Amino acid sequence: MGALRLCTARSGEYVCENKYMSSRRSVELRSVVARRAFATATVLGTVLVALLGGVASGQEPAAAAPPPQHDLAVAGVTAFDPGFILSDDILSDSLSLTEAQVQAFIAERAPGCAFTSASTCLRAYRSELSARPASVGGQCAPLEGASSALASRIVFRVARACHINPKVLLVMLQKEQGLLSAVSPTDDAYRVAMGYGCPDSAACDTEYYGFAAQVYWAAKQLRNYLLDPGYWRYRVGPVAVKFSPQATCGVAVVNIRNLATAALYNYTPYQPNAAALANPHGQGDACSSYGNRNFWVFFTEWFGSPTEG
Numbered sequence: 001m002g003a004l005r006l007c008t009a010r011s012g013e014y015v016c017e018n019k020y021m022s023s024r025r026s027v028e029l030r031s032v033v034a035r036r037a038f039a040t041a042t043v044l045g046t047v048l049v050a051l052l053g054g055v056a057s058g059q060e061p062a063a064a065a066p067p068p069q070h071d072l073a074v075a076g077v078t079a080f081d082p083g084f085i086l087s088d089d090i091l092s093d094s095l096s097l098t099e100a101q102v103q104a105f106i107a108e109r110a111p112g113c114a115f116t117s118a119s120t121c122l123r124a125y126r127s128e129l130s131a132r133p134a135s136v137g138g139q140c141a142p143l144e145g146a147s148s149a150l151a152s153r154i155v156f157r158v159a160r161a162c163h164i165n166p167k168v169l170l171v172m173l174q175k176e177q178g179l180l181s182a183v184s185p186t187d188d189a190y191r192v193a194m195g196y197g198c199p200d201s202a203a204c205d206t207e208y209y210g211f212a213a214q215v216y217w218a219a220k221q222l223r224n225y226l227l228d229p230g231y232w233r234y235r236v237g238p239v240a241v242k243f244s245p246q247a248t249c250g251v252a253v254v255n256i257r258n259l260a261t262a263a264l265y266n267y268t269p270y271q272p273n274a275a276a277l278a279n280p281h282g283q284g285d286a287c288s289s290y291g292n293r294n295f296w297v298f299f300t301e302w303f304g305s306p307t308e309g
Contacts, residue, residue, distance in 0.1 A: 082241070082271045083255045085296050086168070086306045091222070091260035093165045102166055103152035105302075109180040119184040122173075125151045127190075129212045132161075139223040143216065154212045162219035167303050169194075169215060175294040194218035218267075225263035234265035241265060243273040249287035268292055 090096075097105070106123045113121030120126075131145030140162040146153065155173075159166035173179045176195040190211045192198050196218050197208035208217050229235055236256050243249045254271055256262050265271075268291035275284030280297050284290075299306040 080272075080277060080293070080296055081257075081307075082292075084257045084261055084307055085264055085292055086258075086260040086299070087308070088226075088258050088260045090306055091165055091168055091263065092163055092226070093167075094159045094163045097156070097159075097166045099153060099156040102156050102170070103150065105170065106152055106180060109174075110183055113183045119186075122151050122179050122182070122185065125185075125190065125211065127151070127154065127211045129154050129157065132216065135220060137224065138227060139220045140216075149212070151211065154215055158212075158215045158219045162216070162223050164219045164222050167299065168222070169219060171295055171298045171302065172218060173215075174298050175291060196221070222263050222267065225266050226259050229259050229262060232262070232266045234262045234269065236262055239265070241271045242269065243271060244287045244289050245270075246287065249273070264292055264295060268295075 103123065110121055110123070113123065115121060115124060126148045129143075129146040129149040132140070132143040134140065134142045140158075141160075143161040144157060146157075149157075155166050155169050158164075159169055170180060172194055174181065177185075177189040177193055179185055179189060179193060182189065191209050192204050192214060193211050194214040194217070196214050197205035208214060225232055233239075234241070234256060236258060238253050238255050239262075240251045241254045242251045252271065254265075256265065268289075270289035270291060272290065272293035273284060273288050276288035276290055276293050278284065280293065296306060
């Protein structure tokens with residue numbers, strides 16, 4: 001168990017805060033007995049979390065009812081459904097952009113980016129891309145390496161290898177570290193670009209350091225959630241989802257409708273509260289979290305509806 005940093009725009013700056021996450025280490029092989037035991041424990045745990053959340057917040061836990069529709073003036077789309085944030089087809093559409101289109105899109109996001117020896121914009125950022133064999137668990141095909149690849153090439157090749165939409169990877173780079181809009185990105189932002197392997201309780205795991213490694217491991221983990229959905233805590237159906245790492249902020253049951261939305265919650269296990277949804281481009285209140293809200297907002301404004309297409 002651990003936590004990753006969550007970033008949101010505050011007063012013209014990108015501010016990061018910690019967020020809880022479940023372990024993202026790849027699970028290649030598991031016995032049927034282990035899966036069934038974990039699934040049983042998870043169901044019981046979900047019920048307990050919902051009950052405890054209600055006690056901590058001084059309210060009864062929310063019932064498993066159809067999720068509310070929240071009015072957000074975002075790119076002409078007016079409804080945010082916490083149970084259906086991203087469609088399965090869109091998450092797995094690895095052919096949605098060519099490499100040239102990925103590069104052009106990155107260049108459009110920060111036209112005023114500074115090019116200095118101390119700060120390299122994402123559109124000009126280069127990194128070694130390690131060649132990798134096909135994953136034992138089938139998450140990713142073999143990945144072709146490169147000694148000095150542009151960020152766009154890394155995103156493109158990883159998307160194809162792991163069968164994940166490059167648009168999704170671009171949005172995650174923004175929601176985690178603001179790398180697409182950053183005019184002076186830091187070395188640390190590139191080092192943990194996707195927020196992978198950075199728990200609250202310890203320093204970031206150096207095994208996953210580096211832009212290319214971050215993109216690869218995040219994409220592989222998303223595919224892992226889809227290939228083995230019964231193993232992970234958040235799955236299709238009614239699940240108690242916290243509003244914040246703070247227990248006093250409570251929980252509400254979300255009727256998760258598909259695997260892609262469950263994958264987003266497994267990667268970032270919070271739902272936005274009413275205050276976060278009321279201000280889709282800014283801050284909510286002390287109990288607000290922004291990861292899945294920001295994913296929806298960025299994807300919608302950049303590429304259109306993340307649930308239609």
